[in-house]
Amino acid sequence: MSKFQLKWGILATGGIAETFARDLWPNPECRGVKDIEHTVVAAASSSSADRAQKFLKEVRAADSAKAYGSYKELAQDPNVDIIYIATPHSHHYQNAMLCLEAGKNVLCEKAFTTNAPQLEALIKKAKEKNVFLMEAVWTRYFPLSIYVRDIITSGKIGPVSRTSADLSMAMLPENTFDDSHRMVNPELAGGALLDLGIYALTWVFQTLYTTQKDPKAPSVLSTMRKYKLGTDEQTSMLLTFPATEARGEAHGIATTGMRTAADPDGKGTAGPAIRVQGEEGEIQVFHPAFRPTRTKLILKDGTVEDKEWPQPGPGKESGWKNGFGGDWQPEGEGQGMFWEADECAHALKEGRKEGQYESLQESLVIMQVMDEVRKQNGLKYPEKIETLDYPVDL
Ligand SMILES: NC(=O)C1=CN([C@@H]2O[C@H](COP(=O)(O)OP(=O)(O)OC[C@H]3O[C@@H](n4cnc5c(N)ncnc54)[C@H](OP(=O)(O)O)[C@@H]3O)[C@@H](O)[C@H]2O)C=CC1
Numbered sequence: 001m002s003k004f005q006l007k008w009g010i011l012a013t014g015g016i017a018e019t020f021a022r023d024l025w026p027n028p029e030c031r032g033v034k035d036i037e038h039t040v041v042a043a044a045s046s047s048s049a050d051r052a053q054k055f056l057k058e059v060r061a062a063d064s065a066k067a068y069g070s071y072k073e074l075a076q077d078p079n080v081d082i083i084y085i086a087t088p089h090s091h092h093y094q095n096a097m098l099c100l101e102a103g104k105n106v107l108c109e110k111a112f113t114t115n116a117p118q119l120e121a122l123i124k125k126a127k128e129k130n131v132f133l134m135e136a137v138w139t140r141y142f143p144l145s146i147y148v149r150d151i152i153t154s155g156k157i158g159p160v161s162r163t164s165a166d167l168s169m170a171m172l173p174e175n176t177f178d179d180s181h182r183m184v185n186p187e188l189a190g191g192a193l194l195d196l197g198i199y200a201l202t203w204v205f206q207t208l209y210t211t212q213k214d215p216k217a218p219s220v221l222s223t224m225r226k227y228k229l230g231t232d233e234q235t236s237m238l239l240t241f242p243a244t245e246a247r248g249e250a251h252g253i254a255t256t257g258m259r260t261a262a263d264p265d266g267k268g269t270a271g272p273a274i275r276v277q278g279e280e281g282e283i284q285v286f287h288p289a290f291r292p293t294r295t296k297l298i299l300k301d302g303t304v305e306d307k308e309w310p311q312p313g314p315g316k317e318s319g320w321k322n323g324f325g326g327d328w329q330p331e332g333e334g335q336g337m338f339w340e341a342d343e344c345a346h347a348l349k350e351g352r353k354e355g356q357y358e359s360l361q362e363s364l365v366i367m368q369v370m371d372e373v374r375k376q377n378g379l380k381y382p383e384k385i386e387t388l389d390y391p392v393d394l
């Protein structure tokens with residue numbers, strides 16, 4: 001059987017671009033995926049073509065891969081099937097529009113855009129060009145996430161009425177980040193909400209919204225503690241999801257922050273970061289919410305199922321070098337970003353224009369929730385990064 005080949009272009013050469021591109025290197029067969037192949041055929045850096053060339057070497061791309069010194073050249077490369085966008089949040093709208101305008105399929109890092117109207121404009125453009133568009137919320141595509149959603153839809157824990165999810169990582173911003181860093185800088189749409197809070201929201205949504213046949217957008221109440229630069233360093237959200245066919249009203253509690261830790265000792269002693277609670281039991285997921293590797297199912301009848309979910313990889317012997325994962329990524333394992341890449345390949349192979357575990361509609365509802373949270377707490381980014389105008393030189 002011939003395999004479906006997906007040829008990737010990587011837009012930007014920072015931290016996550018490197019991790020993602022490294023994750024494309026192991027043969028998908030090492031995770032049981034037999035029908036597709038990924039190849040990095042080009043990369044672009046806004047700094048220089050030399051930087052892109054160095055990047056391609058670091059991620060083991062073939063010598064034939066093209067190195068570009070501008071994103072525009074990458075968007076126009078006819079050999080590229082899909083572009084992975086790995087710039088700061090502030091730039092996603094402009095970068096994605098550039099690629100969609102050029103007729104490219106796009107996988108765009110989270111948070112998709114700075115606001116919901118920008119995302120609506122991207123969705124409209126993707127439809128007009130008849131291309132694929134997906135937000136790179138990689139966690140959604142893990143077998144662990146599929147298992148959790150299946151537990152819910154199977155009815156095993158009964159109707160779910162509450163999910164609480166925390167992604168807090170004690171990295172005191174004043175000691176960790178320069179004022180120009182994307183995690184705190186308003187010019188780059190920094191702050192906990194768009195960077196980390198989106199994972200707490202992902203768990204609330206994929207358990208209370210994605211699992212429903214007739215999902216409805218939630219209402220939201222929120223509070224925010226601001227950093228000295230005006231971006232948020234801690235945000236707490238209480239979401240109310242209307243009743244559906246399968247359950248009554250449900251509450252989602254999503255918290256995020258840079259001052260407290262979901263896992264203070266790094267050993268899971270504090271308990272689960274995520275609890276999905278139903279009438280017959282609950283399913284727990286352990287920190288970190290973006291790359292969890294442990295779940296615990298606890299049922300009223302006394303059943304307890306503790307499960308580990310190591311990320312597959314090519315093994316230590318392959319000489320494969322770990323990426324961004326650091327402590328979370330034992331040697332020989334992959335980071336786990338390949339699951340979302342596999343979803344892109346399967347979607348394009350099947351002719352789908354969006355991901356199967358997070359529709360564009362759902363990404364939009366989440367973006368609307370984040371807009372509302374910012375509105376309730378007076379967090380605005382500079383006009384040039386919230387605008388619908390295109391092109392804007394950032
Ligand atoms: N899924 C995940 O686990 C993770 C996702 N992310 C997401 O990935 C995105 C990028 O994060 P990360 O890789 O950590 O960021 P980095 O700062 O490491 O890299 C961002 C890259 O974007 C390009 N860029 C273009 N314009 C700018 C600008 N004005 N300021 C800074 N960089 C610019 C640069 O590449 P060049 O010079 O080559 O053009 C830069 O290297 C964010 O959306 C973030 O939320 C981040 C970490 C983990």
Ligand SMILES: O=C1OC[C@@H](O)[C@H](O)[C@H]1O
Nearest residue numbers: 016110169183195196290
């Ligand atoms: O997506 C992410 O996951 C890991 C975090 O450390 C990082 O800040 C964030 O962008």
